[in-house]
Amino acid sequence: MPKEKAPGTALKILIVEDDLTDRLLLSTIIRNDGHEVVEAINGFDAIEKFIEHQPDLVLMDALMPVMDGIEAASTIKTLSGENMIPVMFLTSLHDAESVAKCLDSGGDDFLTKPYSRIILRSKIIALSRLRSLHNTVLIQRDHIARHNAYLLHEQEVAKAVFNNIAHTGCIDSPNIKHVLSPMAIFNGDILLATKCPSGSIMAFLGDFTGHGLPAAIGAMPVAEIFYGMSQKGFAMDEILKEINKRLVGILPPGVFCCACAVHLDFRRNSIFVWNGGMPDVVVYRANEKSFFTIKSFHLPLGILQAEKFISSTQEFEVNTGDRIYLCSDGILEEQNASTEMYGETRYLQVFAKNTDIEKLFNEHIEALRNFNPDANQNDDHSFVEIIFDEIDKKSGIKDTHVIKEGASAKNWRFEYELRNESLREFNPLPLLIHILRDTLGYQIKIGELYTILAELYSNALDHGVLKLESKIKQTPNGFLDYYSAKEQRLKSIQEECIKFVLDHAPSENGGSLMIEVSDSGDGFNYRSFTKNQSSFEHYSGRGIPLIRSLCRTVQFEGKGNKVIAIYDWVFGE
């Protein structure tokens, strides 16, 4: 820390002058002005005295024996380091070149003989002012540096917390390749992916407005909601609604999150896409080597109040091996040396030119690098490739829950009936899964139970109550027709209901769960199908063979609007 002395206060001044008379003269003048004097008789002596006494200012004679003033001044400046000790040259030299040489060696000013007392005093004050200014700059610099280091440390901590929250899930799945550069994360890009209890996969790529910590921090609640709700079996539109609601609540106006979310449904062979403010989602068809784009149709998250938010997704049929691509605008806005932007055209061209689907991901990375070879640390890239292919059952969310005997309820019965308008508005599956988790913990069996419940509920609702026929889905526009018909009929539900009964009893080495689902519809003629297993398969949509393969027994009763399935499980399997 430099010594701080206000201009005008008494200084310690080193006078370097070989001539005795001149030296005495200067000392007297300076002492009379109230300053302390240290004397040196030549350059060499000056350096020794400088080190010993640490003066605030140096008066240096230019021409001296042993070591002249210019060399001494240069050495003194080096010894001063980052402190500024003004050096004023004393010279009888008048030629410009010699004076310039003095100042070039580090001198801050010069005084010519004969010495004027008035001028000397004023120059000392001026140099003192300069020194004061210099010291202020150093103090402020240190202050800023300390503060900066503190902020950087804070950010490191925040990033570490953020990484732990945002990067759980199945981003390490073999069918999800991604690039998320550090600058992108710093700028608030977030990538989430998880396997749902039903076996499907959900992925979310978000881009918060702004940069740095304020942008990245918004990602934390998003990650919590996404992973929390998807594990419980909530559907993507419900998750997006909740994320939007939370962001509206916590983000200041003007801050929002562009996002695209994809749900890969392997049983339906389709993807559901929601895009609010992100570049087009691209779907590449493996067999046809063609691709199509899905534009952003929604406002970004965090803008609309809950009642105005639209969570509806678009459904697209896909086949195993097809690939879905998500990217944030950091890629499209990447600039090369001529400040040209990479742009959508170049991005889509990589798809058009591709001949080997396995290389497509890397071709994108290469194209970007070729476009801007100088990028490295500052590239703001978020890019994801998801292969539509069911990942193996063993991979998925890491979990630390283990079944403990005696820790939860094993002998119980639960009845739940959804009626009328609640059939339209409410998805009962997360609630039922929640009840079952308590008994079974987070084992892989939850996936099987989710599948069974989802299928039985879907049958009860779509075919039982709404009387929709699966064969609609077989036509080219089938999916759209089916779902718009479903929307219509849901709106006009009057007196209808679906009832669930779950009854669990422990067994010697596990347990047995009875699942009963009945609906207020007309049922169907199941007797004619019972004997012939393969006809069930043709009766598309009821998914009975699948449920049969997972349960001990599956039986229909009454008109066919009631089904009872028995599911056994064993500890540790």
Added chain:
Amino acid sequence: MAIWASPSNDGKALTIKVQGRFDFSAHQEFRDAYEKNSDKSSQYIVDLKETTYLDSSALGMLLLLRDHAGGDSAKINIVNCNQDVKKILTISNFEQLFLIK
């Protein structure tokens, strides 16, 4: 980057013109433009004729203006957009919140 605010003769409409890059550096001036001139305004016009570039912080500023102007009941027109600017507004579907010309 420069911002001009001009109220209409009867004071009921305020036109804000953004010249140059509409990005974070415009934040304070843009805000001053509507906060200091909008006592009687019920209608806002954001003129982007000379706007060369628009980024997400500009979108944020438009949302702040909308919030100031009454949120859902705000009447804001965004006019004279060039192609690039329009594209950015379209991707974010801002025509659901503003009247864009």
